[in-house]
Amino acid sequence: MSYPRIVVLFGIAISIVFFAISTMLYSRSSLSDQNSSKLDTVGGHTPGYPILKTTGDILDPTSFVINPKNAVVDPMKYLREFNYGRVSTSSNGTVIRDFTLIASDQQTKEVSPGVFYNVWTYNGTIPGPTIRATEGDLIRITLINKGTKFHSIHFHGIHPSEMDGVFEGIAPGGRFTYQFTAEPFGVFLYHCHMQPLEEHITHGLYGVYIVDPKQGRPQADEMVMLMNGYDTDFDTENNFYTVNGIPFYYMHHPIQIEKNRLIRIYLVNMLEFDPLNNFHLHANLFNFYKTGTKLIPDEYTDIVTMNQAERGILEFSYKYPGMYMFHAHKTEFAEKGWTGLFFVKDNTSESVNQNLNVTSTMNNTIYSKSNFSNATNIVPTGGLK
Numbered sequence: 001m002s003y004p005r006i007v008v009l010f011g012i013a014i015s016i017v018f019f020a021i022s023t024m025l026y027s028r029s030s031l032s033d034q035n036s037s038k039l040d041t042v043g044g045h046t047p048g049y050p051i052l053k054t055t056g057d058i059l060d061p062t063s064f065v066i067n068p069k070n071a072v073v074d075p076m077k078y079l080r081e082f083n084y085g086r087v088s089t090s091s092n093g094t095v096i097r098d099f100t101l102i103a104s105d106q107q108t109k110e111v112s113p114g115v116f117y118n119v120w121t122y123n124g125t126i127p128g129p130t131i132r133a134t135e136g137d138l139i140r141i142t143l144i145n146k147g148t149k150f151h152s153i154h155f156h157g158i159h160p161s162e163m164d165g166v167f168e169g170i171a172p173g174g175r176f177t178y179q180f181t182a183e184p185f186g187v188f189l190y191h192c193h194m195q196p197l198e199e200h201i202t203h204g205l206y207g208v209y210i211v212d213p214k215q216g217r218p219q220a221d222e223m224v225m226l227m228n229g230y231d232t233d234f235d236t237e238n239n240f241y242t243v244n245g246i247p248f249y250y251m252h253h254p255i256q257i258e259k260n261r262l263i264r265i266y267l268v269n270m271l272e273f274d275p276l277n278n279f280h281l282h283a284n285l286f287n288f289y290k291t292g293t294k295l296i297p298d299e300y301t302d303i304v305t306m307n308q309a310e311r312g313i314l315e316f317s318y319k320y321p322g323m324y325m326f327h328a329h330k331t332e333f334a335e336k337g338w339t340g341l342f343f344v345k346d347n348t349s350e351s352v353n354q355n356l357n358v359t360s361t362m363n364n365t366i367y368s369k370s371n372f373s374n375a376t377n378i379v380p381t382g383g384l385k
């Protein structure tokens with residue numbers, strides 16, 4: 001046997017032994033790792049599944065520290081704030097409601113802790129103020145454009161062509177008064193309709209418009225929820241998803257409601273770029289009134305899915321006290337901010353669930369109402385109930 005041949009055979013033998021030993025060691029370490037805590041931390045997922053990719057987005061921030069002055073909105077105030085306008089009556093008895101909306105497009109606001117974004121707003125907030133009237137009222141909305149681009153307001157509902165806010169843009173420095181009768185009753189939206197449309201919408205020029213039926217609806221704890229998103233890196237995909245303007249806000253500040261009390265949510269989907277969005281309620285079901293244009297519910301369910309601009313009214317009450325989640329049942333949206341909590345209180349026994357209110361007490365000081373009322377850039381529409 002020649003010398004080189006011995007070297008080759010010896011090399012092969014060494015390789016086989018090395019392979020056998022390493023295979024044995026690998027399988028041993030795999031087994032032992034299943035019992036160690038090492039793999040438990042892989043993206044929070046079961047070993048073997050891909051690690052959660054965030055494309056650099058911030059997921060639920062553990063310390064929620066937006067300075068209220070920098071925030072796009074105070075979500076707790078927005079939740080139950082309905083603007084009824086400056087009210088007067090015409091000679092024939094028609095109720096007239098006057099509103100003022102100021103469009104701006106040069107502010108930079110914090111949409112998630114540490115993430116600043118050029119917001120375009122009506123009256124300084126995203127979403128813009130909720131406008132509310134009763135069917136048959138005459139609505140007059142004066143838009144003052146304090147921005148640098150053409151803007152308009154396009155209302156959903158029934159009105160003449162020239163009040164549709166589509167063909168005539170309001171120039172920077174200009175103003176225009178939209179005037180129409182509130183009809184029919186239901187939940188609607190308004191938004192800027194200037195081109196490029198997706199740019200004007202994704203930057204924040206939208207809000208909710210509610211028309212009440214003449215006979216009213218049953219007494220309830222009423223709230224508005226508008227679903228949106230923010231594309232903070234301008235790739236026409238959203239990086240953050242929210243209900244009422246700030247990701248995860250209601251996770252850190254649960255919405256307090258009472259046991260057995262009727263809750264009514266006016267829900268609107270304004271999400272740009274993603275074709276669908278939805279709302280799922282935990283441990284409960286709700287009556288759903290599509291577009292709110294009928295007094296008989298269309299569905300009794302725990303989830304409703306909407307395309308952009310779709311909306312409806314949800315009615316429910318909680319039978320048991322405690323903390324309940326609501327969120328988009330599109331996991332990506334939920335994990336990027338569209339998640340919140342209801343804290344159902346049993347007023348008949350105050351002590352129940354005191355210890356459940358952990359997350360809300362944690363951050364109340366940072367986001368207190370008094371801090372928000374000091375914010376100077378929020379413009380009144382001219383009428384709160």
Ligand SMILES: [Cu+2]
Pocket residue numbers: 150151152192193194200205
């Ligand atoms: Cu616009």
